[in-house]
Amino acid sequence: MNINMGPQHPATHGVLRVELELDGETVVKATPHIGYLHTGIEKTAESKLYYKVIPTTDRMDYLAPMSNNLGYCLAVEKLLDIEVPEKVKYARVLLTELTRVMSHLVWVGTHTMDLGAMSMMLYAFRDREYIIDLYEACAGQRMMTTYFRIGGLAYDLPADFDAKVKRILKRIPEAMTDYERLLTDNRIFRNRTIGVAKISAEDAINCGLTGPCLRGSGVNYDVRKANPYSGYEKFDFEIPLGHNGDTYDRYLIRLEEMRQSLKIARQALEGMPEGPYRAHVPGVVLPPKEDVLSRMESLIFHFKIITEGFKPPRGAVYQAIEAPKGELGYYISSDGSNKPHRMRVRPPSFVNLSALPKLVEGGLVADVIAAIGTIDIVLGEVDR
Amino acid sequence: MRDKLREYLEKNFGDALIREDDFRDQQSFYIKKDFFLDICRALLNHDEFQVKFLSDICALDWFGDREEKDGRFEVIYNLFSLKFKYRFFLKVRLDGEDPEIDSLSDLWHCADWLEREVYDLFGIVFIGHPNLVKIVTPGELQGYPLRKDFPLTYEIPQFSYNKDEPPEVLQ
Numbered sequence A: 001m002n003i004n005m006g007p008q009h010p011a012t013h014g015v016l017r018v019e020l021e022l023d024g025e026t027v028v029k030a031t032p033h034i035g036y037l038h039t040g041i042e043k044t045a046e047s048k049l050y051y052k053v054i055p056t057t058d059r060m061d062y063l064a065p066m067s068n069n070l071g072y073c074l075a076v077e078k079l080l081d082i083e084v085p086e087k088v089k090y091a092r093v094l095l096t097e098l099t100r101v102m103s104h105l106v107w108v109g110t111h112t113m114d115l116g117a118m119s120m121m122l123y124a125f126r127d128r129e130y131i132i133d134l135y136e137a138c139a140g141q142r143m144m145t146t147y148f149r150i151g152g153l154a155y156d157l158p159a160d161f162d163a164k165v166k167r168i169l170k171r172i173p174e175a176m177t178d179y180e181r182l183l184t185d186n187r188i189f190r191n192r193t194i195g196v197a198k199i200s201a202e203d204a205i206n207c208g209l210t211g212p213c214l215r216g217s218g219v220n221y222d223v224r225k226a227n228p229y230s231g232y233e234k235f236d237f238e239i240p241l242g243h244n245g246d247t248y249d250r251y252l253i254r255l256e257e258m259r260q261s262l263k264i265a266r267q268a269l270e271g272m273p274e275g276p277y278r279a280h281v282p283g284v285v286l287p288p289k290e291d292v293l294s295r296m297e298s299l300i301f302h303f304k305i306i307t308e309g310f311k312p313p314r315g316a317v318y319q320a321i322e323a324p325k326g327e328l329g330y331y332i333s334s335d336g337s338n339k340p341h342r343m344r345v346r347p348p349s350f351v352n353l354s355a356l357p358k359l360v361e362g363g364l365v366a367d368v369i370a371a372i373g374t375i376d377i378v379l380g381e382v383d384r
Numbered sequence B: 001m002r003d004k005l006r007e008y009l010e011k012n013f014g015d016a017l018i019r020e021d022d023f024r025d026q027q028s029f030y031i032k033k034d035f036f037l038d039i040c041r042a043l044l045n046h047d048e049f050q051v052k053f054l055s056d057i058c059a060l061d062w063f064g065d066r067e068e069k070d071g072r073f074e075v076i077y078n079l080f081s082l083k084f085k086y087r088f089f090l091k092v093r094l095d096g097e098d099p100e101i102d103s104l105s106d107l108w109h110c111a112d113w114l115e116r117e118v119y120d121l122f123g124i125v126f127i128g129h130p131n132l133v134k135i136v137t138p139g140e141l142q143g144y145p146l147r148k149d150f151p152l153t154y155e156i157p158q159f160s161y162n163k164d165e166p167p168e169v170l171q
Helices: A041-045 A050-058 A065-080 A086-114 A118-139 A161-183 A187-193 A201-206 A247-270 A296-308 A348-353 A356-360 A365-375 B002-012 B033-045 B066-070 B111-122
Strands: A002-005 A017-023 A026-033 A315-323 A326-334 A342-346 B017-021 B027-031 B053-061 B073-081 B086-094 B100-102 B125-127
Touching (some): A017 A365, A026 A356, A026 A365, A041 A342, A050 A065, A065 A086, A065 A315, A065 A326, A086 A118, A086 A161, A086 A365, A118 A161, A161 A247, A187 A365, A247 A365, A315 B086, A326 A348, A326 B053, A342 B053, A348 A365, A348 B111, B002 B017, B002 B086, B027 B033, B053 B111, B111 B125
Parallel strands (some): B027 B086
Antiparallel strands (some): A017 A026, A315 A326, B073 B086
16 A cells, blocks of 8 residues: 655654655555755855845754854855854854753653654753844844854853853753653653664664764764764764664764763853854954944945955865764855855754655654654754 | 875876866866766776765856857866865856756765755756755756746736736746
């Protein structure tokens, strides 16, 4: 029998259609069909000045907007060969780690709801609000933040930044204890996840899996450790690894990753240096707004950057970051003009989703739900 | 690994190498199309390098640029050695007329979708791909959107003065 799961089924986490060929309850063949959003973000980037591309990156993984901002800004900074101030590095690390926590909170909520645990979703979304509040304080936006800029941040950190981060660092670990009490030894949850959607280390590498999906199979690859960016080499944290490569291992890994992210965020908050929130590179990095209002040179540079942009040298760069879902990379090719000649996003969700048939074929149809959830896809990123 | 990789490719695939590029400390090798599959297979199975991870496949179109003389399309393979934590790029130039290149789907499972995406958006054919069909654009869309000569349209916004007229689309 052939059935279609999705494209609007709540458990498909967006507009994904999976065509299933069944023999009884066993999945013989699974074919994911994507391509319902047609956002055209890569094409759009070719017609925009470099700094105007940043808002489009939020829309790809809307559950981790700061990670997308960071990947793009780092790629353009690499293209321009500019260094940002230490304070910017620390603030970016802190905010992207909290983004990871936020993304994993949504994951644990929606994934467990797929498996029938309704209350878990309400708890996770409630605790996510603390991080959304911090976003709002920093960027003035709760979801599409566009807070990072090429060469720095959009605004300086807000006055109550410390207090808001401390509230998160206190609240989330308490909440996680509750989650674990609810799920980790829960018999139903264990039965639905242990041994489900299993993938070996060798297959995971060959499928190009990254992030918790790869580390769940025991492969020690994390961009933050392998090729540190934004000053990650200064922070003390560990990379949790799984053993069995099943859904339960990936759950344990994401939970531990949240703890490690909070640990990094605590270090970043304690070590946050004083200093400017933007690099001083006239003609390339927007000058701070207060300077624009009081200094003629800053006003001129501001005007020129906004109207003409800047022209990086010819060449191509690739910058990867460890986003909540895996390796998020930006490949930017410059032809020397003020717009990207080509911007390619290496989306973790797209590549991870391509492994779905491998995860579900031979399993039960009910486990397809668990498999889709455990990949943690966001369709905005799949269909850029 | 940077120097060893260069030495290895120069020694074993000297005829295949066109040039090396080291922009912003990123190693890229431009290679000839005919040798491409052999190089990938050799790197994947090489005992020391262990280039097991194909991170990404993408392409770009040099239409109208001075680079077009070396081949209109550039297909970029983003490879990563988990052992050395080292990333490098293999780049292949293809002609504008009927661009085609060997598929890597036999070597890496992830090449399946990545190649389909490049095919869908650039019209580059991957020889030997088991299921080379569109993946992200609608079935009725003609042409390849990420090519530089793909015609862009513009829809006139509807305001009060033209709300009764049918939407007008400009080529």
